[in-house]
Amino acid sequence: MLNRSVPFLLTLAMAIPAIGAEPDVAPPPRAKLDVAPAPREKPAPVDVVAMLRAPANEATRVARRYDTDRGALLRTYVVPDSPARLDRLRRFDAAWLDALKTVDYTKTTVAGREELLALRAKIEDNRKETERRAAEMAEIAALVPFASTIFDLEERRRNVDATDAIRAATLVDSLRKDVEKRKIAVEKASKSTEAAAKLGLTKWNTGRAADATTALRASLKTWHGFYTGYDPEFTWWLAEPYKQADAALADYAKALTEAAKSLPDSERTPAPRSAAAVGFDPADVPNLASILAAPRSEFEAVLNQFGRGQFGRRADPARWLAGLKDVDFDSLSRPAQADYLLFKTLLERDVKRSELRNAARPPAPKDDTGIGGRPIGRDAMMVELAGELIPMTPEELIAIAEKELAWCDAEMLKASREMGFKDDWRAALEKVKQAHVKPGEQPKLIRETSDWSIAWLKDRGLVTVPALAEETWRMIMMTPERQLVSPFFTGGEVISVAFPTNTMSHEAKLQSLRGNNLHFSRATVQHELIPGHHLQQFMNARWQTHRWPFATPFSVEGWALYWELLLYERGFPKSPEDRIGFLTWRKHRCCRILFSLRYHLGEMTPRQCVDLLIDRVGFEPENATAEVRRSFTGGYGPLYQAAYLLGGFQFWELRKELVLGGKMTDREFHDAILKEHSMPVAMVRALLTDQPLKKSGLPPWRFSR
Numbered sequence: 001m002l003n004r005s006v007p008f009l010l011t012l013a014m015a016i017p018a019i020g021a022e023p024d025v026a027p028p029p030r031a032k033l034d035v036a037p038a039p040r041e042k043p044a045p046v047d048v049v050a051m052l053r054a055p056a057n058e059a060t061r062v063a064r065r066y067d068t069d070r071g072a073l074l075r076t077y078v079v080p081d082s083p084a085r086l087d088r089l090r091r092f093d094a095a096w097l098d099a100l101k102t103v104d105y106t107k108t109t110v111a112g113r114e115e116l117l118a119l120r121a122k123i124e125d126n127r128k129e130t131e132r133r134a135a136e137m138a139e140i141a142a143l144v145p146f147a148s149t150i151f152d153l154e155e156r157r158r159n160v161d162a163t164d165a166i167r168a169a170t171l172v173d174s175l176r177k178d179v180e181k182r183k184i185a186v187e188k189a190s191k192s193t194e195a196a197a198k199l200g201l202t203k204w205n206t207g208r209a210a211d212a213t214t215a216l217r218a219s220l221k222t223w224h225g226f227y228t229g230y231d232p233e234f235t236w237w238l239a240e241p242y243k244q245a246d247a248a249l250a251d252y253a254k255a256l257t258e259a260a261k262s263l264p265d266s267e268r269t270p271a272p273r274s275a276a277a278v279g280f281d282p283a284d285v286p287n288l289a290s291i292l293a294a295p296r297s298e299f300e301a302v303l304n305q306f307g308r309g310q311f312g313r314r315a316d317p318a319r320w321l322a323g324l325k326d327v328d329f330d331s332l333s334r335p336a337q338a339d340y341l342l343f344k345t346l347l348e349r350d351v352k353r354s355e356l357r358n359a360a361r362p363p364a365p366k367d368d369t370g371i372g373g374r375p376i377g378r379d380a381m382m383v384e385l386a387g388e389l390i391p392m393t394p395e396e397l398i399a400i401a402e403k404e405l406a407w408c409d410a411e412m413l414k415a416s417r418e419m420g421f422k423d424d425w426r427a428a429l430e431k432v433k434q435a436h437v438k439p440g441e442q443p444k445l446i447r448e449t450s451d452w453s454i455a456w457l458k459d460r461g462l463v464t465v466p467a468l469a470e471e472t473w474r475m476i477m478m479t480p481e482r483q484l485v486s487p488f489f490t491g492g493e494v495i496s497v498a499f500p501t502n503t504m505s506h507e508a509k510l511q512s513l514r515g516n517n518l519h520f521s522r523a524t525v526q527h528e529l530i531p532g533h534h535l536q537q538f539m540n541a542r543w544q545t546h547r548w549p550f551a552t553p554f555s556v557e558g559w560a561l562y563w564e565l566l567l568y569e570r571g572f573p574k575s576p577e578d579r580i581g582f583l584t585w586r587k588h589r590c591c592r593i594l595f596s597l598r599y600h601l602g603e604m605t606p607r608q609c610v611d612l613l614i615d616r617v618g619f620e621p622e623n624a625t626a627e628v629r630r631s632f633t634g635g636y637g638p639l640y641q642a643a644y645l646l647g648g649f650q651f652w653e654l655r656k657e658l659v660l661g662g663k664m665t666d667r668e669f670h671d672a673i674l675k676e677h678s679m680p681v682a683m684v685r686a687l688l689t690d691q692p693l694k695k696s697g698l699p700p701w702r703f704s705r
Contacts (some may be wrong), residue, residue, distance in 0.1 A: 045322030052327065052336075054301035058292050059108060061545075063288060064656055066119060068541050070126075072472040072493070076158070080220045081137045081212070082151040086130055093127045095280035099288055108292065136208060142200060143182065143209035143256070146175045150216045154223050160447035160475060163227060163440075170236040172220075176245040183252045185408035190259035203263040210256035217249040227582075229501040230477050231440030283467050285293060288540075298332060299339035300546040306343075307549055317350035329695035335544075337693040338686070342550045342679055345697070350389030356380050362602025369625060371606035373632030378601055384639050388554050389682035391700035394597045397646060401593035404645065404705055405616065408587045415576035415583065425580075429618045432580045433514040442499045442516065443475060446525055453526040456572065463531050463670040469538040473529055480504055485630045487515055487623040492537050493530020511620040519581030523564065523573065527585075530562035536674060544677035551678040553640045558647015558681065559673070565648055566655075587617045588627075589645035596631055596641035606632065650681035653703040658688060 041194045059135060073092060077085035100120050105113050189195040216452045224242045227234040324344055362375040381394050385662055416428035437445050454470060457463055478498045492497045498516050500509035526532055536559050564582060595609035606628050613624035631641045672688055682701045
């Protein structure tokens, strides 16, 4: 302590003048030196060329595929140690071990062979872990006999089976009674060594049962939260039984924990368990030989480094651009050339964004909506469009949207006349909005619509739907708070369903019902799941995964919107009511282009954007407000809302060129797109049409409708 203070004391003493000393005289001012400051050293370029020399390991894609697929199963079968989860993991791992036996290791690189051997060891460890957890559950089964009830309830929820509220309440109430009895029995037995032995209590299994009970309580909470508030009958019947069961489980877990403390230490003697023969489905494993032999982009290593942010992507993209100049473009493989051009475009956009950061922008409009946001201006929009490889102006894109909106208006009138409303399309739309399922029945509608959509696609051979993709999508109910920003479905691996809850105001309930009606929903489910967002995200996670930095809404949202265009043309919506559902969404996307681009040009206020959705699309006021709020304050880029329909048109134009031009079938076309990952559609076109790639970039590609 003293030693640490010495330097401080010395410094302090030197700073204080001695007592009686003459005060210091201020020194004369220093003369200015007429010397320019030394220039700051320019940061060195990122050594991209060195990254390109990274040794190849073709098996990393195989190992990543195993982890990705198994992760999807773990997220689908969420209840820990449930029979459904354990059995599914057993079958999956068995299929992979069997498939690895077919690999010819003599044809792999040394690094690839080591990766595959490590993968096999990992799968063996996972199998042992699964069997260990199954054995542990068997050992504590007598302490948690109610587990089977929770397992069954959650499995029925996962499958979106019909829910009988009275039966569910009865099961939960019986569970509560069983838990309370077990608690009393454990508390009594824990006070006597003889009684504990008779009940089979040990320090280990009692503590393990406490952990299992806590996990089961969380699973029951998830099950209850899925329905309560959305299903009036369920909410009414389950309110008290669930509350009591939840409290009973909490008390029982606490009692088990306390009992474990009082029990003497003892060596665990696991019950003997023989591993049963496990069947498996070969479809659980992709063609490993084709993955190992697939062309590899040398830019995988570069983009993986870039994605990890080791060199400060956002801080200095110029360093990466400088590093790209040293790359011998002509020596790259075709996949790597595509990656080079996409990477260069991304970096150039980031540099230009930085340059425009302090540029003048249109003033932020203020009105009575309270919706925030900040227009970026025309110059910044041109930078964003260039980053998407779109050689068009905002005004040209607005003209496309206005033309499409006029087409939608004409189609809407046709449907209105078929419904007997003549040219009163608003009356026809009103009838469509009133056709909604009862509160609580929306999950069943989503499941049935998804099943029907997938069967429809398969019957027509339009796209390959992997069995695992069909198995692993999930459903949650959107909270009332989230619906203030997103009043309609959102999707991907998880479809989030917007529907009224018991806590909403009367007006909000009605608008949510009307905005998520039967016919709107039929036009939305396939957009969010298969063949839309879920299928695309499923494939993106498994093919060309290094390209994730190039992901763009023109591909992500454009792909799902493209399917709306194709399904409409192919007669997917059979009735005029279903066609109005599809057309309403398409009009919505037209208006998104109009209001988002004009807002960022400084030509529209949020109020005018809301009114546009109400007047031209027929949205409910609250839904229209939520959509605009989401557009400008939801963390989306300035082109995001325009990307839905414009990206759809890009894929539509490409299909005309390749499918209608007789060069590919629909299935070949769609499967090829999915295996290239998300990227600007102009590059998808270049790859699918075998367009020569040049270091200077792609030639301009304009699209229309």
